[in-house]
Amino acid sequence: MNVKQYDAIIIGAGFAGLYMLHKLRERGLSARVLEAADGVGGVWYWSRYPGAKCDSDSIYYSFTFSEELYKKWRWKDRYASQPEILQYLNFVADELNLRPDIQLKTRVTKAKFQEEAKQWEISTDQGEIFEAKYLISGVGCLSTTNIPPFEGSESFKGEQYHTGRWPHDKVDFTGKRVVVIGNGSSGVQTMQEVAKEAKEMTLLMRTPHYVAEARNHPLSKEEQEQAINNYKDIREAFFNTPGGIRLYTTGKSATAFSAKEQKEKLEHIWETGGLSLGSVFTDVSANKEANFVVSQFVRDKIDEIVEDRDTAQLLHPNYYITTKRLIIGTNFYEIFNEDHVHLVSLKDNPIERIVENGVQLKNGTVECDVIIYATGYEAMTGSLLKIDIEGRNGKTIQEKWEDGRNVKTYLGLMMESFPNLFMITGPQSPSVLTNMPAAIEQHVDWVDQCIEYLEEKGIQTIEAQKESELEWAKQCDDLANQTLYPYTNSWYTGANIDGEQRGFVIYVGGLNNYKAICDQVAANDYEGCTFEKLQSNVL
Numbered sequence: 001m002n003v004k005q006y007d008a009i010i011i012g013a014g015f016a017g018l019y020m021l022h023k024l025r026e027r028g029l030s031a032r033v034l035e036a037a038d039g040v041g042g043v044w045y046w047s048r049y050p051g052a053k054c055d056s057d058s059i060y061y062s063f064t065f066s067e068e069l070y071k072k073w074r075w076k077d078r079y080a081s082q083p084e085i086l087q088y089l090n091f092v093a094d095e096l097n098l099r100p101d102i103q104l105k106t107r108v109t110k111a112k113f114q115e116e117a118k119q120w121e122i123s124t125d126q127g128e129i130f131e132a133k134y135l136i137s138g139v140g141c142l143s144t145t146n147i148p149p150f151e152g153s154e155s156f157k158g159e160q161y162h163t164g165r166w167p168h169d170k171v172d173f174t175g176k177r178v179v180v181i182g183n184g185s186s187g188v189q190t191m192q193e194v195a196k197e198a199k200e201m202t203l204l205m206r207t208p209h210y211v212a213e214a215r216n217h218p219l220s221k222e223e224q225e226q227a228i229n230n231y232k233d234i235r236e237a238f239f240n241t242p243g244g245i246r247l248y249t250t251g252k253s254a255t256a257f258s259a260k261e262q263k264e265k266l267e268h269i270w271e272t273g274g275l276s277l278g279s280v281f282t283d284v285s286a287n288k289e290a291n292f293v294v295s296q297f298v299r300d301k302i303d304e305i306v307e308d309r310d311t312a313q314l315l316h317p318n319y320y321i322t323t324k325r326l327i328i329g330t331n332f333y334e335i336f337n338e339d340h341v342h343l344v345s346l347k348d349n350p351i352e353r354i355v356e357n358g359v360q361l362k363n364g365t366v367e368c369d370v371i372i373y374a375t376g377y378e379a380m381t382g383s384l385l386k387i388d389i390e391g392r393n394g395k396t397i398q399e400k401w402e403d404g405r406n407v408k409t410y411l412g413l414m415m416e417s418f419p420n421l422f423m424i425t426g427p428q429s430p431s432v433l434t435n436m437p438a439a440i441e442q443h444v445d446w447v448d449q450c451i452e453y454l455e456e457k458g459i460q461t462i463e464a465q466k467e468s469e470l471e472w473a474k475q476c477d478d479l480a481n482q483t484l485y486p487y488t489n490s491w492y493t494g495a496n497i498d499g500e501q502r503g504f505v506i507y508v509g510g511l512n513n514y515k516a517i518c519d520q521v522a523a524n525d526y527e528g529c530t531f532e533k534l535q536s537n538v539l
């Protein structure tokens, strides 16, 4: 078989894959991106559900590594919609002339480390074999969809869609009865649009979530120009703030304010919109009292907005706010005042099965013509675990991570037994707690510099040490244990799939602190790693 040889194979053509390719090519290495979809974009290629938007301000949802590139693009809205983000990523691919090195419609199925040659052998669903010194995963944190195994879904006579795998053509809901399962970001955004068309819309809700007001709006020419002129400040925010984005904060604990002042601050955020409910006070995610101030504010808002008392009560979230990703929506709670929008809590009335005319719950069937699964993703680890990755001595990633129950990485970037395999925004990095392009740029830059180091020194492999992984996992857990995150079952812990709590898979210490740690590791000649030169010359 014709084996294709590259310095690096990159999996995925989203933000991570595109930037990684650009960096490696600049370094003069041969690299190829393998992407399953028939276009670039990663999660933004697939998530085409109605109303799909990012929840970072779009002026921060861009690459900042090139001032020229940043300044060439103008975002239309405060929160960019999926089509606009997809357009942006296509613009990036063209501007940087990346397409010749991106191979679409090609899914990586297997990657095996070859001990002798000290390189990766990568197989695809197209029957091709690639060999490369470096294997870099840009598969993203949220790309393998979670469709809960409801019995009977094949018997349903109507239409069924998952928000993360939406058809390319518009789905028309006019005159239809639609059931939505799931009310995370995707469900909330979808419902706001579907409610405008559907004859009836019913949300089947397992857990009520906090939905802050987005206040999305078209950006004026002045706002666009202001973003361009603020380029340096935006880039600065990428790496010097916890979330890689400037959010509103008082810089003080909630306890520094009277109840009246707290309310004023929160009202200000509600009116100006966005994710700042989580950052307004410094201790929202760490202190139960501060957290209650903010969570009760949202519950009071729900009571103000939703007219039916029982519905308002059902919509009250009761976990610590921010311990699941805060959602932003546009008049989301208001839609429950419309006669054709219904809410069913699954708490005491769970889904039993899908039947031919709808969804059968414990207490009866909700009849419908369309079911929308807004049930999220096998977050953080799912996409890597789907690939058959085999490291040293036949050890698979599934074995190493015990099928996701015990994730072990060093900095979320590398793993013992998997030499020269780098993960961009992998588990145990700050990833989804940040503005993703910021986390991606930081990771790609770090990997690129690491590769420069290896190439300059003639090193064949780099590999995390077991002890460094243990220390890193402990650091992630210790930090998480100082916060309220572990109190909540969420996809931050993998508990959304089977309810089973796993290790905490996100570094919660902030992108700024994380970057400082990664930079220190590099400055100390990649401490915590082992190296090999060819002929097994261990350094």
Ligand code: NA7
Residues within 6 Å of the ligand: 142, 148, 163, 181, 182, 183, 184, 185, 186, 187, 205, 206, 207, 325, 346, 351, 374, 375, 376, 377, 491, 496
């Ligand atoms: P999320 O945030 O994981 O939300 C998934 C939703 O689906 C959530 O409401 C879940 O309820 C619900 N769900 C999942 N499984 C079931 C079953 N079996 N029965 C009923 N309901 C279920 O995914 P999203 O796609 O909305 O958002 C992911 C990220 O993408 C988001 O943070 C943005 O960054 C973009 P639960 O809360 O688990 O009880």
